[in-house]
Amino acid sequence: MVRVKICGLTKKEHIQVAVEEQVDYIGFVFAKSKRQVTVEQAKVLAQSIPEPIQKVGVFVNETVENMLHIAKEVPLDVIQLHGQESQQVVEALKPYTTIKAISVRTKEDVQKAAQYNVDYYLFDAPGIEYEGGSGNTFDWTLLENTKINRQNIILAGGLTPENVGRAIEQVEPYGIDVSSGVEIDGQKDEMRMRAFMNQTRNGVV
Ligand SMILES: O=C(O)c1ccccc1NCC(=O)[C@H](O)[C@H](O)COP(=O)(O)O
Numbered sequence: 001m002v003r004v005k006i007c008g009l010t011k012k013e014h015i016q017v018a019v020e021e022q023v024d025y026i027g028f029v030f031a032k033s034k035r036q037v038t039v040e041q042a043k044v045l046a047q048s049i050p051e052p053i054q055k056v057g058v059f060v061n062e063t064v065e066n067m068l069h070i071a072k073e074v075p076l077d078v079i080q081l082h083g084q085e086s087q088q089v090v091e092a093l094k095p096y097t098t099i100k101a102i103s104v105r106t107k108e109d110v111q112k113a114a115q116y117n118v119d120y121y122l123f124d125a126p127g128i129e130y131e132g133g134s135g136n137t138f139d140w141t142l143l144e145n146t147k148i149n150r151q152n153i154i155l156a157g158g159l160t161p162e163n164v165g166r167a168i169e170q171v172e173p174y175g176i177d178v179s180s181g182v183e184i185d186g187q188k189d190e191m192r193m194r195a196f197m198n199q200t201r202n203g204v205v
Pocket of ligand 1: 136
């Protein structure tokens with residue numbers, strides 16, 4: 001079964017929906033974003049996330065020291081690098097599970113993923129105002145014939161309850177990631193979160 005990450009959660013009531021829907025990963029954005037949370041906010045929200053749901057911290061070009069500090073404080077299980085971080089940074093974050101986001105415009109962008117040795121590669125549409133969470137899709141056919149193992153691919157970028165079934169069928173990723181697609185007017189929406197999960201798990205909107 002495809003794993004699901006819902007990203008950019010900022011409110012307890014939406015964490016509750018994600019928990020009820022048995023998502024696999026909940027993402028907190030610590031980078032500059034309209035979904036940014038403070039360490040203190042994330043710490044409180046994290047208390048209502050039971051195992052085995054994994055807590056993911058999303059960072060953009062943050063120092064290793066800060067990331068490790070925040071990961072310990074919240075606490076986080078996974079660190080997602082959403083900027084122009086190097087493989088050296090990835091190495092310094094072990095033993096945390098790591099996700100490297102790759103912005104995809106061209107086939108060459110997809111090939112760039114091979115320079116990283118990470119747990120998961122999150123292929124995303126390029127950011128607009130911020131580095132991620134644009135709500136735009138990219139051309140999924142660019143992932144065809146990639147050497148990256150499907151079991152290490154997380155698909156992101158403009159996924160919605162309406163298109164996620166097609167995305168899973170076409171890309172066959174390990175996981176999918178959503179933020180804007182389960183929002184209305186910039187806020188997470190319970191019905192869209194539940195519809196996304198239904199579509200993902202049962203093919204029902
Ligand atoms: O979501 C943000 O606002 C964000 C800001 C800066 C860096 C990363 C960010 N999000 C990371 C994610 O994993 C998003 O879920 C991913 O980019 C997909 O977003 P969307 O297209 O809105 O579903």
